[in-house]
Amino acid sequence: MRKPRPAPVRWLSRKIQAGDVVHAFDRILCSPFFRNKAILWSVIAGLSVIFVLQTIQYVWVWNTDSPSYYLAARGIVRHINIYDDQQFQRLADDVLGKARIVYPYIYWPFLAQLFTPFSVLPIRDFFVVFHILNILFAFLGLCLVYELLSLKESKTNFPIMFLFFLLVANVPLISAIEYGQINLFVLDLILLSLVLLKKNRVFLSSLFLCGAVLIKIYPVLFLFVFLFQKKYKYLKWTALNGLGIFLLSIALFGKTVWLEFVKSGLKIFSGTTQSPFTLHYIAHINNNTLKSFFLQLVPSPSAALEFALSWLTPVLLVGFLLYLFLAKTSLARDDFNFGTSIILMACLFISPITWSHHFVIMLFPLAYVMSRIVREKRYGYLLPFGLLAAFILYNPLYGGFPFNQLRLFASLGFLLMLLHFGYKLPKDTDRSVCPENQ
């Protein structure tokens, strides 16, 4: 007797439901590939090698930005006013030759003082040292993100692999290394201070945050939030650490450079001296910040309107973001990484200048959202996340207005997605991706 034939699988007409998609993703994330430690280490090693090979070419090319740090350090040693354009350019002509264009030094004196030990090196050797340091900072940054997001507890290695994938598919990160920028170091200081804060090491945490603020001003936004959260002990230690660093700086290098810094800052903010450098860079086509966006949107002769749009908007935005952050943290004070992501993104939007390499700080928000998507099985967010991340991490920067601002739009879109993601919690957030009994 013939056996009855099984019914044909009508896979083309079978309905696929949301649950099927979740199930499929679960099966992929729980597959041996994403659970095996040997595979994880192989992927990490492979991506790390690709990253080093991607960036090694920049060891031998002339860096765009690091010569400014190098010269400022030399200037400090030679007691030259590094905030005076003419003196700084004379120094550049003297040290690097007249054919080289070196951009003005616009940072706090502390950064130049940090670089003084390197200023004894020839410039090409300095590039090599700085390049190696930047590579190490990139890896340290990933380790700190891993620690902050508690990825060790993740039951699949996918978020860790994604984190290392961000090393190689990340134009801002590569640009930071290509230009010889300091952003990776600042990001590491911020993340280090947050890791230490998480471990209740207030003194060390405030010391590192203070260091970050003294290199680039934007991490000061964290202090405002701590003020709202009434973390007075933290603020007290930050003030004391800042004072300590300041006094040490004066003892080692004198007070003149600080006075010159204050004078130059006052001139810029009072508007008495508008240098071509500042005017150009604020409205630069690759400047992806709100201020630049509005300046490009309203290129009218109405200076008052331009001023209002370019300054009021960031102020309103930061107020709005702080409000959201405070509202959120008052509801769930343990959601530290959500607040950190919002503050880091707010820094990008309100800064007067946001170049491609400043977007390295998106490393944390992107890794954070991805880790939560996987942990909470909210795979519906993957498509918008992928699209927005692609625009943030890779964006051809030229193109007339508004095409040159695609990265800004993508970042704003990501912020909205992050807020939606953060506030609209799933009903069952503790569902693990892979149960222990697997």
Next chain:
Amino acid sequence: MCDGNPYKKGKNLQTHGFTILELLLFLCGTGIVLVLLVPVYQTAREKATQRSTMADMAQWARAISAYTADHGAAPSNPRGRLNFRKPILKELTPYLSTLRWSDWWGDVYWVWTGPGNDIYGFHTTDAKDYIIASLGEDNAFENWSYDPAHPEAGFYRPAENKDYFKDIVLWNGQFIRRPEPERNR
């Protein structure tokens, strides 16, 4: 095993969700739309780049004219190519609300002022003369000369990608090499 499929319970398989066939059709449709949209996007982006560059050049021209009205001569810039150390930038700063010395392809503008410049078929003689140029997407000088008898010969209608390589040139406040104005199309 991983988690089961919690969404299946109690749902009607025939009315919810979508089939693989529907999914494939959707993906094909999306792909076709994207293939059609990419050239449109690229053209729009290049046009916007030209438009923004021309707006910058017009702003430069206004600033040089205002400076010339105040000082009787255009600010000096003998070698043409701009960079942030050129004195002309400092001289024009009071006349500009924003200043870009790079065009929207990311390459610097060229500005020739005063007498004695030989460029694009011009020989400038007056202290008030000035020529501003963007070298287009390829950042290379185009072999083109101005013909005073046929000034409209400098206008072109961008039809293909290489048309965006063409220079944009402004002479004493007038564009003499540029994409054809929209109203003439």
